[in-house]
Amino acid sequence: MQVYGLVGNPVGHSLSPPMHEAAYEATGVDARYVTFEPELSAIEAAITGADALGIAGLNVTIPFKQDVLELVDPDPLAERIGAVNTIDFGPDGPVGYNTDAAGVTRALERHGVELDGSAAVVVGAGGAGRAAAFALADAGSSVHIANRTPAKAEELASAVPGATGGGLDTLDRIHDADILVNATSVGMEAPDETPVPASYLHADLAVLDAVYTPIETRLLREAADAGAVTVDGAWMLLLQGVEAFEVWTGLDAPVEAMNTALRSHLS
Ligand code: ATR
Incomplete structure (x- = not known):
């Protein structure tokens, strides 16, 4: 089983877990998506630790999107934007993307x-x-x-x-x-x-x-x-998640299943 997740502070109300878990269920990918809330000073230890533990991928949100840029190998777009919201832990270490x-x-x-x-x-x-x-x-x-x-x-x-x-x-x-x-x-x-x-x-x-x-x-x-x-903003949230799922798994994302899961948590 693969572990994916979200790193931010706070992450309590994030809609990414139900959205990504709906994608795993729809595609049969054996994975879980969990949230992590490190102290502000512990982001480098968190990313290094995630890599060492074999976590497959992480989304990154406020306040860490800029900080993780120097902790990963950013793709050219993430480097130009100056922020990473998706990390893929590959054999050569963490690669950073901006799927926003x-x-x-x-x-x-x-x-x-x-x-x-x-x-x-x-x-x-x-x-x-x-x-x-x-x-x-x-x-x-x-x-x-x-x-x-x-x-x-x-x-x-x-x-x-x-x-x-x-x-x-x-x-x-x-x-x-x-x-x-x-x-x-x-x-x-x-x-x-x-x-x-x-x-x-x-x-x-x-x-x-x-x-x-x-x-x-x-x-x-x-x-x-x-x-x-x-x-509406849920489309942006959905489609950055769709792009992250595709970066991580190499599969076409089940957009409708993810959209349904996301919108069932929004009012
Ligand atoms: P995010 O990462 O979500 O974009 P941010 O980096 O804090 O959040 O940026 C918030 C944006 O909303 C900024 O462009 C901010 O304008 P300033 O650069 O002048 O701070 C803008 N913003 C926030 N509150 C605003 C308000 N009441 N009126 C107009 N712009 C506002």
Whole structure:
């Protein structure tokens, strides 16, 4: 039996265990998925120990995604993003991936959104914003990053091919955009809050909200009212997990089984 898991602090409410265990059940992979919550100072010991114990793979979440970069051999995309959310423990040691990026592109593509040649606005320049900006640029979108702290958006934009960055006063770029990604935490556990005023939303837009608590955010409600395509944050969570399962097992992930398990735990 293989052991996979999630390393973070805290990890108590994670939806990854039911999602991955549903995938093992659907494919007949003999594995378990467990959560680990090391002390903040113990992440290096945790990764070394996991490798020594023969753990097959780990997801990594807040606050360790940046720290583990130097503890693994990162693939080029994870290195550019500067964060690892998936570790595969192979014969040559731990290899790091960032499947959050694929979570963004696969979620949009699954809803029929054409990425190549599109114009995208990413709101937020933290971990989720970095993954979204690189993923969309690599898929052929021209990316604008708007962030509350403009310097962070400008710094990220300088690393992302063809991207521009600015403060929230540049949200008017959404008027001419095809894709809007909320990569801030605005709206999380706050159904009345939105990162983007409704006046910017329009019918030619696809809106992906990384927030999935609640599953129907104010941003997505107002986007639907404006006639936009809406993609909720559970798709991003699901499809980063799908990508991680595929990295670890080399199998096609049972997306429907994972989606059903995930959504049964969300309201
Ligand atoms: P994550 O890893 O989930 O992206 P993060 O790195 O803490 O989390 O980044 C949070 C993002 O949400 C940042 O872009 C942050 O903006 P700042 O860089 O200015 O801090 C953004 N954010 C958080 N609260 C916000 C708010 N009330 N209004 C606008 N942006 C907000």
